Amino acid sequence: MAKKIKHIGIFTSGGDAPGMNAALYAAVKTATANGIEVSGIRKGFEGLIDNDLISLTTNQLQKTMHLGGTVLKTARSDRFRTIEGRKVALQNIHKSGIDGLVAIGGDGTFRGVSLLADISDIPCIGIPGTIDNDTVGTDYTLGFDSAVNTAMACIDNIRDTAESHNRMFVVEVMGRDSGYIGVYSGLTSGADSILIPESPQDLEYLLDKIKGYNSEDAFIVVLSEGNKLGLNYVSSKIRQVNDEIDLRFCKLGHIQRGGNPSASDRMLGIRLGVMAVNALIQGESNKMAGICDNQLVLTPFSKIAKQHSIDKELRSLVELFCH
Template sequence: MPNKMKKIGVMTSGGDSPGMNAAIRAVTRTCAYHNIECVGIYRGYEGMIEGDFKDLTARNVKGIINKGGTILKSARSKEFRTPEGRKKAYEALKAKEIDGLVLVGGDGTFTGALIFNQEFGFPVMGIPGTIDNDIYGTSHTLGYDTALNTVVEVIDKIRDTASSHNRLFFVEVMGRDAGHIALNVGVGAGAEEILIPEENLGLERLLESLRRSKASGKSSSIVVVAEGDKIGKNVFELKDYVEENMTEYEVRVSVLGHMQRGGSPSCFDRVLASRMGVKAVESLMEGISNQMVGLLNDKIALTPLEKAIKGQSKINKELIRVSDIMTT
């Protein structure tokens, strides 16, 4: 395998997600396997500009595969959005004699990497790390599977309370403008209705669905709402609307928030991070750049960063049909 890489940097950027540490470990140990030095870049692009670097070895990344969050920290960087900031970052990398970068993050991270490569010709490889699963070119992003398991467990607990008090619960989950988390956990947790941005249910149809559930003998209901759903201005407006039109229900709202991002990564995310980390390093060694490592049909595949940024992840239409049948 031809290799001009003597030193590779790895960083995490944007929102944290379970599996980022497993990816850092995978990149570091793949570098060690191929006798390449590995450098951790702290606090994303901000740390890159400031030269906040630490040499990583196979030994000092032990014990992190099971940890959520990111040991390299993450931060937003306004300065990196300027040509002057990116020039500082480039000079810091060159001063540290770093030859290529592996960046773990989402579309904002990849956009920065693409511009950086275009300006300085610096080799970059992306690993998708976000619980939202909203990146084109991969069926799973790091942290997505863990987030699903976390949310299903929480909804199971909420259902115990809903059943005890004959209540209707609106449970808002993360996902920005994508309904992947809501759709999957809604089916997995047996929700009576699922509201996602990709399918506009409408307020009247929501009421009809809840009335059917009530008529069928259900004394409590769970409605999973993606945070980007467009039916109401927010989940609390939905609560008020249902209370006005269905007085027989006690309605409660549970916004799960950042608990969905934390926690020990699932086995799936740990294995996926390991596969992606190996591919990212070995791609740089082969002279490949400007690509994102993804999972397609259970195989590790590369997608140009530009496509990953501009493309749209597609909601699973078959799962929407399954959810319609399951909520009957």
């Protein structure tokens, strides 16, 4: 029989992602309905070490679920990487009476709670919150859809000025080691070329396309930041192949992380928040809540180390529209 959960600690860690606040709201709503106390842990693992806990209620979170970012704050924690830091965190968990954890973040967050599990029997369920959509065990992660919509809108705006001046723009989007944002924002904005980490040969197709390019139409290149070539290198190669092109480049940066979450990200946060708490109640631990083929699934943290990357179908779309 699963141990009865009486007090859950919940935190957000790593990079912020739109939809985190919706997940917080849903988790607290579910816990409250089951008579479970919830404490918010501020600034991720740093808050565990500093015992920076606050009480959370559904009323306060309902008013913030539509906001981007995270009301609990987030931070990287070098101290938690040490065994001493993790022991202090565990002492604070016991001291506060927390007997279950919900961690919202990416693969680094799940590695962190896995390290805590090595010295503790505190059950933990993770919720994937990262705009890169690079987490195995779920089709989509919190923040991805919102980031794509932001990037797409920016590229649409860039196209307006590019068309007016007959310019080529190289637009860099986020995606540390994953091309999901690049593929989705590039295809949906009608980009002429998409360069992603998973397909390094795409640069050759781009350079071949622009050798004799002298059209009055805009030419949009979407570049994932994880592409090893980099913005400066790609720009220099374009100029080498065709120095007649009026070339500009734009790095969208952290604007993709901000803004109110889309309806899809809010709904994803709600579903995963509810699932995470229910999983703790049912005795599950060291697993991530996700959605595959629109079905709720749990994936052990041990399998999250593998990266969710672009599949053949998406690559074929890039080839069809951009090669």
